[in-house]
Amino acid sequence: MKTIKTAPYIPTDINIEEINTNRIKISVYPFESGYAITLAHPIRRLLLSSSVGYAPIGLKIEGVAHEFDSVRGITEDVSPFIVNLKNIRFVHKTQEDNGPITVNYSFKGPMSLSGADLINDVLDVVNKNTYLATINEDAVLNFSIIVQKGIGYVPSENIRGIIPEDYIPLDAYFTPVKKAVYEIENVLVEDNPTYEKIVFDIETDGQINPHDAFKEAIAIMHSQMSIFDADMSAAPLMAKNSSEDVAELKDLMVKIDTLNLSARCFNCLDRTGIRYIGELVLMSENDLKNIKNMGKKSYDEIAEKLQELGYPVGYELSDELVLSLNKKIVKMKS
Template identity: 25%
Template sequence: MIKNEISVSIQTPQWKCVESREDSKRLHYGRFTLSPLRKGQANTIGIAMRRALLEEVEGTCITRVKFQNITNEYSAIIGIEESVHDILMNLKEIILRSDVYGIREGSIHIIGPKKVTTQDIILPPSVRIIDTTQHIANIKNSITLDIRVNIEKGRGYIIQNPNHFNSKDGIFPIDAIFMPVRNVNFSIHSYWNGNEIQEMLFLEIWTNGGLVPREALYEASRNLIHLLIPFMRTEEQDIDETDYIPPALLFPGRMKEDVLKDDIFIDQFNLSYRIYKNLKKANINTLSDLLNYSPEDLMKMKYIDKHSIQQILDILRSFGFDLPLNRN
């Protein structure tokens, strides 16, 4: 009887994807389970993950549009069925995907008559359109539609201030919706396991295709862990409660002597999903593992390029570390 109780208490929770489907290019669904959990844990995790999925997952969208020879958002364009405002709303609905930060530029240069869709947008290689059939405008006459767009990656919802832009230059801001997760639900199933009540968490995720639900779950979990890292070291620091310290500085330079590198996992770093996945494939799980590789060693891995190396170096240096030089 004692052996059974011990085996239950040390059982590690495991997650599983029990359903995954693509209802359309702009609607993906995933259903996941996590079990076994002790009584109350499923609700704690469910609440935290729902908020993290809705608020902490990054997305990519168009944030600014520039028209040629247009100065009023509500004006009509002769020869085009849609008004300027209608075109802006259509551009706002476009779902994009990018692993690169910063402002990227795209353009549309179409001579009508033609129905303009998202496949007519010229984009940099780092940006991908999820649904190339999304409608933008219908050019009825032999005129040119010339548009330039700014594309950014971010988090949450940002309401643009029109006063920061000059419409006389044909520049119009678009409210940014950086939220690839459309909706999240969770439910809890309780059951008896021996003498202990255990729980199973069911998590349902709907995304717009910018990320699939599995990727969104990974990113939300990683970002949630990153938010909690400061609490792991509060007992070792003399911090004035009124002071704000950036997360990257919560690990001081003396960390090299005080903290075992094996206790710091790459999950705690804000790495892109592609880089994280390739490091895990190489069995690089901890900071200690990563510091055994030089930049040249990492470049030999598939899909690890100079941009990936720079991202890794920036993160390591913010924690007071650096990759070793090539031993060859």
């Protein structure tokens, strides 16, 4: 018996097949006809453009003035050395620092330099066997690199202004996802063969697990679309509250990521589950100081940021705004 639908079919099955350590296939189904491509394409785009990785962005070699120079006692000129260096895939061992990491190296020949030789207390290397250079007998190679966390691709001309002048800027390819493709297949649901299945094939370079990369892409999609939910949720308030309160609510529902807090301070708030600026504004001085692992330096940093935003610690919001803000925070976290 045929019926008229009042809502699209919700997918019920997801299967994950691990091909190897850095490659998986994810099958999701069943979708209504046309829904699979609607979701699959943006997820693929986010996997390739928004996955976070580490890459060298600057290089300084002792005795070298520019990228077309050569180094005494080294088989490779600077240009091929740079090409080899950009192939190295780094991983930050603590994953807590978003800022640039500067590392100094010194090697004496004879030796064949590879990715494994760049491992230290801060950085690990995924592709340890990747060749870098050959250092001849009695030759010494002293160099420094700057490694940065980022997304996508950043050309060297955009990096030149953010590293010291004595460093050679490098094109930075941060994306750890090597491959993200999908196929759409038909599946049978209640004698209807027009339903669809998405089969994602995801491979990374080892900086991140492909399953984690997929989950991060989904999370980014949710965060990008949350603006619509925030805007729609604020609309009914205009009948009760002033337009100033509505604008202020939107300002307070901005995530704490935008405050550019230090890693220690951000992690302290993140572990407590604090996500939005409004949550900090609602707290008293004692509330902030009593957050677990909140030291004086972190408290002072938060207080300074809130002061800059016009919400010094202890700032009193209107009763209507406090009620709306609390409701909004609960909704966004549910």
